[in-house]
Amino acid sequence: MEIGMVSENSFKPGNIFSVEGESNHNIPRVFISPSRYIQGPEVLKHIGRYLKILPSVRPLILISPSGHKRFGKSIATSLNENNMTGSFLSFKGECSLEEINRVITEVEENGWNEADSFVAVGGGKCVDAGKSIAHRLGLPSVIFPSLASNDAPCSALSVLYSSEGISLGAEYFPNSPAIVAVDTKIVADAPVRYLVSGMGDAMATWYEAETCFNNPKARTTVGARPTMAARAIGRLCAETLYEYGVASISSAESGLLDEALERVVESNTLLSGLGFESGGLAGAHSVAQAFTVIPEVQDTYLHGEMVAFGLLTQLTFERQINELKKAGEFFAKVGLPVNLAQLGIDKSDLSSLNRVMESAQKASTMQNEPMLLDTSSLVDAALEADKIGSKLLETIGESAYLKIH
Numbered sequence: 306m307e308i309g310m311v312s313e314n315s316f317k318p319g320n321i322f323s324v325e326g327e328s329n330h331n332i333p334r335v336f337i338s339p340s341r342y343i344q345g346p347e348v349l350k351h352i353g354r355y356l357k358i359l360p361s362v363r364p365l366i367l368i369s370p371s372g373h374k375r376f377g378k379s380i381a382t383s384l385n386e387n388n389m390t391g392s393f394l395s396f397k398g399e400c401s402l403e404e405i406n407r408v409i410t411e412v413e414e415n416g417w418n419e420a421d422s423f424v425a426v427g428g429g430k431c432v433d434a435g436k437s438i439a440h441r442l443g444l445p446s447v448i449f450p451s452l453a454s455n456d457a458p459c460s461a462l463s464v465l466y467s468s469e470g471i472s473l474g475a476e477y478f479p480n481s482p483a484i485v486a487v488d489t490k491i492v493a494d495a496p497v498r499y500l501v502s503g504m505g506d507a508m509a510t511w512y513e514a515e516t517c518f519n520n521p522k523a524r525t526t527v528g529a530r531p532t533m534a535a536r537a538i539g540r541l542c543a544e545t546l547y548e549y550g551v552a553s554i555s556s557a558e559s560g561l562l563d564e565a566l567e568r569v570v571e572s573n574t575l576l577s578g579l580g581f582e583s584g585g586l587a588g589a590h591s592v593a594q595a596f597t598v599i600p601e602v603q604d605t606y607l608h609g610e611m612v613a614f615g616l617l618t619q620l621t622f623e624r625q626i627n628e629l630k631k632a633g634e635f636f637a638k639v640g641l642p643v644n645l646a647q648l649g650i651d652k653s654d655l656s657s658l659n660r661v662m663e664s665a666q667k668a669s670t671m672q673n674e675p676m677l678l679d680t681s682s683l684v685d686a687a688l689e690a691d692k693i694g695s696k697l698l699e700t701i702g703e704s705a706y707l708k709i710h
Contacts, residue, residue, distance in 0.1 A: 316479050322528045335530075354387060355484055358483075361422035367424065376491075412442065425449070432448050432457050433457050451495065453573040455503055459579060461481040471598065477526070503574070506573070507546060508543055508546055516674060517531045523672075535583035546635070553568070592687070610648065637705065658684050
């Protein structure tokens with residue numbers, strides 16, 4: 306998913322781990338992870354203690370205006386208690402090069418050159434922007450996600466978007482986050498739709514990792530072969546969601562920080578993050594990212610919701626019909642899209658579908674699939690997945706989806 310807008314001097318892991326012309330037997334297996342992962346209720350209140358690990362005493366904190374209103378005082382208190390001086394930067398909402406450069410300019414204009422860490426507090430786009438800014442400033446990144454809606458926090462990459470919100474691809478970094486800390490009380494207080502969206506993103510981890518592991522030509526996001534560890538983590542991720550996903554929604558809705566919620570948050574964030582980066586992506590994410598070419602979909606739906614239907618499409622063209630029905634039934638129960646209408650797409654609008662699938666077919670991650678796929682075959686797979694998903698809804702009902710949306 307490398308993109309032309311990233312400078313030629315940007316880090317390209319494929320040049321390190323996978324050299325063109327080498328045989329499949331010579332491609333190494335690579336496992337990537339953050340240095341520390343911390344999860345539990347109210348961990349954000351202890352940000353000062355955790356920064357001592359680096360060590361850091363002059364952090365820069367990227368946070369949205371609403372996030373600052375909710376958490377700014379608590380963060381400042383913890384920093385003061387630990388004799389640290391923090392400077393806050395406002396995140397404007399889009400992980401674009403324009404926003405990244407704006408923040409860097411603000412850092413330079415304020416003379417914050419002695420900062421020794423970069424902290425991002427917020428959702429997926431704030432987290433990704435934070436990693437990109439930290440890389441450019443040469444600082445270790447510290448991630449405090451406010452949602453369990455995707456697996457971005459643990460990865461050494463950021464998905465960049467245009468100012469209009471269209472996915473442009475990924476930028477890679479030589480270092481993973483130094484610390485990822487998930488405050489499960491904050492996650493539980495967020496709208497349940499975000500937790501559910503994270504399940505869609507996380508569920509695909511296992512199926513995509515399995516596809517990559519079984520295809521000798523497949524490569525992970527860093528150009529390496531998947532590890533057995535990532536494959537096992539991906540399986541555990543899916544198994545945890547199937548077992549605890551439905552219960553975790555009830556927990557989140559009632560504000561109950563129980564074992565079901567903790568396990569699903571860990572699956573959405575840590576297991577999915579480790580599993581996708583070291584296990585590989587395939588058709589599900591290719592289709593999901595391609596949905597962003599339709600502005601109405603990009604503006605209305607979350608990444609994990611697009612991944613959910615992307616996974617159903619992948620399982621269709623891979624002819625894993627039993628797994629398709631299993632995943633589709635789970636998605637229907639928790640409130641994830643199982644047909645095109647639930648993503649705001651009219652299945653008779655072949656023009657839009659062709660645009661989406663043409664983009665998906667060109668995605669580098671689609672090349673990890675073991676078969677050749679053209680735009681027409683992808684459209685056919687999406688329509689078949691739509692048909693199967695719609696039949697599932699007739700049995701299960703749309704109550705979960707309608708409740709969340």
